[in-house]
Amino acid sequence: MAKIRLDDLTKTYKGKPAIEKISMEIEDGELMALVGHSGCGKTTMLRLISGLIQPDKGSIWIDGLDVTKTKAEKRDVVMVFQENLLFPHLTVAENIAFGMRMQRSPVRKRMEKTRELLDLMQLPDLEKRYPSQLSGGQQQRVALARVLALDPKVLLLDEPLSNLDPKLRDDLRDLILKLHKDFKMTTILVTHDRDEAMMMADRIAVMYYGKLLQMDKPINIYNKPVSREVASLFGQCNFIPGLLNDGVFQTEGYRFRVPALKRGGRVEACVRSEHIKVVRPENDRPMGVITEKKYVGGQSIIKVAVGNLIFIARGSNYFDLEIGNQVGLDIDWALVSFNGLKNQA
Template sequence: MSKVKLINLVKKFDNKKILNNINLKIEEGELVSLLGPSGCGKSTTLKLIAGLIKADGGDILFNDESVLNVDTQKRGAVIVFQDYLLFPHMNVYDNIDFGLKIMKEKKEIRKEKVNNLISLVKLEGMENKYPSELSGGQKQRVAIARALAVKPKILLLDEPFSNLDIILRDEMREFVLEIQKKLNITTILVTHDKEEALMMSDKVAIMLDGEIKQFDSPKALYTNPSCIEVADFFGERNYIRGTVKENILTSDIGEFKVNCEDTDKISVMISPKNIAIYSNSDYKFNDSNKITGKIIKKRYGGDRTYYTVRAISYEFKITSPNDSYNVDDEVNICIDFNNSVYYTI
């Protein structure tokens, strides 16, 4: 196991900064996700950690020691790519054994390690099969076993589930989590899938435009994003702008009691799930807390329904377990300001 520290890490391609002073600290045994859209620098960061490409500035520390001048093969960081990159002419056993052969391990030791790994990744009976005979999930298990065979200090996963169907993806997520926790290996996962990062990670780093915007626990990231950019990355949000004085938010849609310090310019971020929707007949709140509007869009999503409600100059995005309202219905909405996030602008 190793802890990883990135200090002011910079990478340029064709004189364009791809990574801009990345700072990150990952503790031993943690699973950390680098989450962001395509082109934000996630995979580049992973390749720098592995030593596949050279940094243009900053430092990379494993257990407080710089590895910038350590060869890729000696760093102890191994990448599993989304395309598996298995050797097509080798069977399962030989693919897993490959790294151990390169390390010149004795045959008896290699055999024991490979067999243990085959058992670990639940591929018993498939030792003699070739990659062309395997499913996507089985190929991914072989790739993970091959990576683990050389006993890496750090396991790097570059969008490993993106080529799998939904059911198999969920299965492989659980499988990787089980392996990671069992071995207690420091793991860095690159993904653009928000749900995947939130479900799998001890911590998540949000990367946007070559910078880390927030590094936090999954719950903190989702419920208390540090800036509007991070909030918007997690999907549709609602914003009300106004001023706050003596815990009263004054906006062009009304006045509301909030728990916020006085400020002349504020933007209140409200998650769609924190807006309740009611018909006139079953409205339960005081009139001073009521906003009246009309439903202009509705999308059914199984266990929840997605509404857009127009109220004065705003179009509120709302998710509700109640599917009983329809487009053009007049409704009342109530915002949970206690679970909203406030940004000074």
């Protein structure tokens, strides 16, 4: 397997940086997810690591070797694209064996490996079909099998699930996790789906306009976002401006004791929608009026106007509430971050 290290990696297009001075380490056998909006540089990162393009500055290290100028075919790195790019004139078996044939592997080895991967990918009796005769999920399984046949050190996945319907997506996600566990292969997954990143990755790297904002375990990305941009990518967040002094947060005339927090000054609190409970109005908590209500998958999303602020709360017990009702808000301040930093003593 392989450890990957990127040092001050920079790539520009037409004078504008696609990625800028990115440094990170991906551990041997780790599954890292790259997350960010379209155009933030995620796919450029994969193409640089794979050797399909060259950086303008910086270096790429795999297994302790500087591969920055090494040709793609010599890096032992494979990439699965959003479009599976199967050869339409080759059968499933021929597609899977293509890379091995280019490497001049013995025929018997190619046949054994192809059969093994057909079974592993749950593609029984499909070896003689052509890509046009397969479903989208089956095509993507063949694309995965084709790169795994090369026994690479590093697997790069560029949104391989984005074109599939939800059920196929779930099935293939489970398969990728199983393959990752079985092969213990260093894997980098590009995805727009925050839930996919949370469920699959050992760590998540959040990119924003070509820069790396935060790289951490999923639970820390969610609960300890370093910026508004990171917080917004991973679920609904209420951003509340206020003043923090001696462990008391003050906003819109309300004062809240904040656990174990001593720093002070003007801050912005990030309150997740699920960390707010809509309760009976009482004087010791924010009170407001419901302005909007939506039903989503067994839960209600409630908007509450409190003075000049709008709070969004999510829960499963709000079905009897109606627009115009006066309610109170109970906020779990132990789970709130300020200025993008988790509460610290």
